[in-house]
Every structure is written in C-alpha cells, then in structure tokens.
Amino acid sequence: MLPADWTEHRRDDGELVGWIRPAGDDWVAVDLLGRDASEPIDWLDAEAVLERRGIGWLADIWMLDRADAPPLRVRMVEVTPDHVVVQTDDFGAIDVPVTRFELPWPAPEGLRPRKRGRPGRA
Structure with a gap:
C-alpha cells in the first residue's frame, strides 16, 4: 500500500x-x-x-531470483502500488509460452536488473 x-x-x-x-x-x-x-x-x-x-528502464530484461532454482530472465508486465507482475522472457517471439509471477510491491530484492554485457546470464 x-x-x-x-x-x-x-x-x-x-x-x-x-x-x-x-x-x-x-x-x-x-x-x-x-x-x-x-x-x-x-x-x-x-x-x-x-x-x-x-x-x-522498466522495459529492460530483469532477473528473478528464486529459492532452489536458477534465476529467470523476466520482463515487466504490470507495475502498480498493488503488485508487480513479471513474465518469463519470450525473446521477442509471439509463440513462446511464458509464465507470469505476481510479486509484492515494493518489489522484492530478488527482482533485479540483468547484468550488462552478459547476455542470458544472471
């Protein structure tokens, strides 16, 4: 809130x-x-x-850290003071299945910008 x-x-x-x-x-x-x-x-x-x-900056690739799993490349879908919704990166393809995650707002630290210069890397 x-x-x-x-x-x-x-x-x-x-x-x-x-x-x-x-x-x-x-x-x-x-x-x-x-x-x-x-x-x-x-x-x-x-x-x-x-x-x-x-x-x-919201349009950039982000990383979502998860417990017991590797980080995921994600993109922002919705950002409001109610929640943050991200989805797995579709790499620009329209036919790739994606998974959405609803996160609390303020966004948790586990949602972080992807490190520059390391494509596809956390």
Whole structure:
C-alpha cells in the first residue's frame, strides 16, 4: 500500500515516474518499483532524479531470483502500488509460452536488473 505521505511525481505528459517521500528535513526519490532512487536530498533534486530515470528502464530484461532454482530472465508486465507482475522472457517471439509471477510491491530484492554485457546470464 502506498504511504500517505508520498507525493506522486509525473512527467510533463502526465506519466507517473515515481514518488517523493519525506526523510527528515529532506526528500527521497522513489522509483515505480517502490525502491529508493536517491539518498535524502532537496525536493527539486528528487524531482530531477525521477525525471532523468524516466520509465524506459522498466522495459529492460530483469532477473528473478528464486529459492532452489536458477534465476529467470523476466520482463515487466504490470507495475502498480498493488503488485508487480513479471513474465518469463519470450525473446521477442509471439509463440513462446511464458509464465507470469505476481510479486509484492515494493518489489522484492530478488527482482533485479540483468547484468550488462552478459547476455542470458544472471
């Protein structure tokens, strides 16, 4: 559930890019996965962090760590303050079966960006 003291931050086109939450006398930028995207900083800097980050990073390949199984390559399907839905990577093919996983929000640490420069590797 979204904390009451978090403030939405939207781009000029109205697209939600995250939230800004209080941290003492400062503010913290929070991304769409509910994870801190900055240290405590001033309000305008928190807005700038979210503007720079945007939403394109959600389209990247992610890894989903699982207990007793190798990590899976996944893609985001839905991200809301209610849940995060990912599905196994279909590698761009429309006829590949996929498995969907519903995760809590904020997203667990086991959902992580794929390491760059190591295609298909965790």
